[in-house]
Amino acid sequence: xxxxxxxxxxxxxxxxxxxxxxxxxxxxxxxxxxxxxxxxxxxxxxxxxxxxxxxxxxxxxxxxxxxxxxxxxxxxxxxxxxxxxxxxxxxxxxxxxxxxxxxxxxxxxxxxxxxxxxxxxxxxxxxxxxxxxxxxxxxxxxxxxxxxxx
Numbered sequence: 376x377x378x379x380x381x382x383x384x385x386x387x388x389x390x391x392x393x394x395x396x397x398x399x400x401x402x403x404x405x406x407x408x409x410x411x412x413x414x415x416x417x418x419x420x421x422x423x424x425x426x427x428x429x430x431x432x433x434x435x436x437x438x439x440x441x442x443x444x445x446x447x448x449x450x451x452x453x454x455x456x457x458x459x460x461x462x463x464x465x466x467x468x469x470x471x472x473x474x475x476x477x478x479x480x481x482x483x484x485x486x487x488x489x490x491x492x493x494x495x496x497x498x499x500x501x502x503x504x505x506x507x508x509x510x511x512x513x514x515x516x517x518x519x520x521x522x523x524x525x
Contacts (some may be wrong), residue, residue: 381439381515385411386418386455387473388447392496396442396473399500399507405515410438415450418443419458426464438468440514443490445474445481453488460489467521469514 383405387393393411400406412418418441425436441459445452452472459465471492472485482493494510497503 381408382436383409383515384418384421384438384441385409385473386413386415386441386443386447386452387411388413388444392444392475395500395503396507399503402504403508403511405507405511415447415452415455418455419450422459422462422465426462429464437464439520440510441465441468441470442473442510443470444496445472445476445485453484456485456488456490469518469520471510471514 383400385393385396385400387396390413393413397406397409397411400409410421412421422438425438428436443452443455447455452474456470456472459468459470469491470489471494472481472490473494473496474481474485475496475498476482477495485493492514494506497506
């Protein structure tokens with residue numbers, strides 16, 4: 376996957392954490408590729424919009440990676456993950472749970488529902504930049520996904 380063209384969907388309700396993530400992604404050259412949503416509803420709307428555009432013969436945009444917080448207002452990240460895995464359009468998109476939770480049960484549930492990874496949100500900016508760089512290198516450069524996923 377080419378990180379220059381891959382879109383990252385970031386789902387994060389905390390405005391401070393969202394801005395920290397966006398600044399970290401800017402440091403590693405990804406800010407222009409990140410679409411940020413503040414809750415589950417907006418994330419699912421964005422995914423539906425991309426799917427509709429794709430089915431209408433328009434843009435074939437699909438996120439190359441979804442970074443998903445667990446604790447969201449309304450539907451939580453687990454419900455979003457279930458919806459992503461249940462939809463043929465997004466079923467194989469890598470999903471990384473990006474959470475401040477250190478609860479073993481949250482990690483287990485994430486993997487049981489089909490998450491590809493679980494990363495604890497760094498609170499230190501320098502560490503967040505390192506994590507953003509590692510995410511970019513692995514998930515958007517080294518990791519390969521089929522060119523056509525339906």
